[in-house]
Amino acid sequence: MQICNAVAVAKIMNATLILPVLKQDQIWKDQTKFEDIFDVDHFIDYLKYDVRIVRDIPEWFTDKSELFTSIRRTVKNIPKYAPAQFYVDNVLPRIKEKKIMALKPFVDRLGYDNVPSEINRLRCRVNYHALKFLPEIEEMSDLLVSRMRNRTGVSNPYMALHLRFEKGMVGLSFCDFVGTRDEKARMAEYRKKEWPRRYKNGSHLWQLALQKRKEGRCPLEPGEVAVILRAMGYPKETQIYVASGQVYGGQNRMAPLKNMFPSLVTKEELATKEELDGFRKHVTSLAALDFLVCLKSDVFVMTHGGNFAKLIIGARRYMGHRHKSIKPDKGLMSKSFGDPYMGWATFVEDVVVTHQTRTGLPEETFPNYDLWENPLTPCMCRA
Numbered sequence: 001m002q003i004c005n006a007v008a009v010a011k012i013m014n015a016t017l018i019l020p021v022l023k024q025d026q027i028w029k030d031q032t033k034f035e036d037i038f039d040v041d042h043f044i045d046y047l048k049y050d051v052r053i054v055r056d057i058p059e060w061f062t063d064k065s066e067l068f069t070s071i072r073r074t075v076k077n078i079p080k081y082a083p084a085q086f087y088v089d090n091v092l093p094r095i096k097e098k099k100i101m102a103l104k105p106f107v108d109r110l111g112y113d114n115v116p117s118e119i120n121r122l123r124c125r126v127n128y129h130a131l132k133f134l135p136e137i138e139e140m141s142d143l144l145v146s147r148m149r150n151r152t153g154v155s156n157p158y159m160a161l162h163l164r165f166e167k168g169m170v171g172l173s174f175c176d177f178v179g180t181r182d183e184k185a186r187m188a189e190y191r192k193k194e195w196p197r198r199y200k201n202g203s204h205l206w207q208l209a210l211q212k213r214k215e216g217r218c219p220l221e222p223g224e225v226a227v228i229l230r231a232m233g234y235p236k237e238t239q240i241y242v243a244s245g246q247v248y249g250g251q252n253r254m255a256p257l258k259n260m261f262p263s264l265v266t267k268e269e270l271a272t273k274e275e276l277d278g279f280r281k282h283v284t285s286l287a288a289l290d291f292l293v294c295l296k297s298d299v300f301v302m303t304h305g306g307n308f309a310k311l312i313i314g315a316r317r318y319m320g321h322r323h324k325s326i327k328p329d330k331g332l333m334s335k336s337f338g339d340p341y342m343g344w345a346t347f348v349e350d351v352v353v354t355h356q357t358r359t360g361l362p363e364e365t366f367p368n369y370d371l372w373e374n375p376l377t378p379c380m381c382r383a
Helices: 002-013 040-046 084-098 117-130 135-149 167-173 179-194 205-214 223-233 250-260 275-276 283-295 307-318 331-339 345-353
Strands: 158-164 240-243 301-302 324-325
Touching: 002 084, 002 117, 002 324, 040 117, 040 301, 117 307, 135 275, 158 283, 158 307, 167 179, 223 250, 223 345, 240 283, 283 307, 301 307, 307 324, 331 345
Parallel strands: 158 240, 158 301, 301 324
Antiparallel strands: none
16 A cells, blocks of 8 residues: 555655665564565556656665665654645655655555545556566466365365464553453553553443444454354355464464364465475565465455455455455444343344445445545545
8 A cells, every 4th residue: 555655655746766675664673675575577567658667776876774764764743644746846846855755654644635636546547557576476367366275175165364362462452351360460561571661550441342342353263253144044064264373372262163163274274384484484475475366366355454455355455356355343243242131132123234245345435535435436436
């Protein structure tokens, strides 16, 4: 998403774009470069009539160490959802003066309704056409998809489940989950250490957790996902590909989901260690494999928000929304889960009725509705 915005901003200012530098991830300790996951030649060639892109900082520029560190060479004060005119009025003059400037961050730093329509279309071309994964990533993902489709001995459809229940996600959510007293105490210490300002003395967190769950802002637990899928009518034999980091709580937490859907696998179970070894040096490469297998699934299910799921749902819509993408209504589901008097038949009816319109079909856009999840209106001539 940031790369798409970078290309769009370069176009707005009629500036040359140096191949984007990817931020070093502090959590995963990942040092992926652009060329480690994307096809650079295709990227530059596809966009050559839109934006001039160069691979590296020109040799005549001798202050390379100042980029991203010196205030003289870095533009940081970019407001969220800035209009195109902001860049023309405030950033372009500095580039003309200094010749080369670093801009960061690009997350949500370019609006949607306040930029020319051709800029939004350019962002879509970057997202869906210019950005291609390296051939080896594409080939490995195709192999994983083929194995998913032939797990039963005959051609079978499969579901991809994006399970957001890693320790970091559980901690950051500040939601309350089923667990032992000791487990809850350890999670409290983890939150206190990682997010001390939000944690404070912890006294307000129980009420906050209840409120967030009611509003549907808590990640779904694996057991909750299993019950929802069964209520939707998916049988025990459903082939499920799980895209996830290490699930918080390990096998015990996964047990309800595995018991209800035993044909559940990850890329580590579909491929040999040797096949995946070439991708392990970059966490982003492994995420790219998950992304492509999810993208090509017959049914995609997200369990929490995030850019990964948002981009997959958007891409599936752009490609013709032929495959279902399920976005659970977590607020309504929390209400149903919390009702001790609700019977199974009533629960099934609630789930089915609630999710009839949450299957990835085109949605009506509204102001500042980002084009990553619903690209039809801004990206296509006929929506």
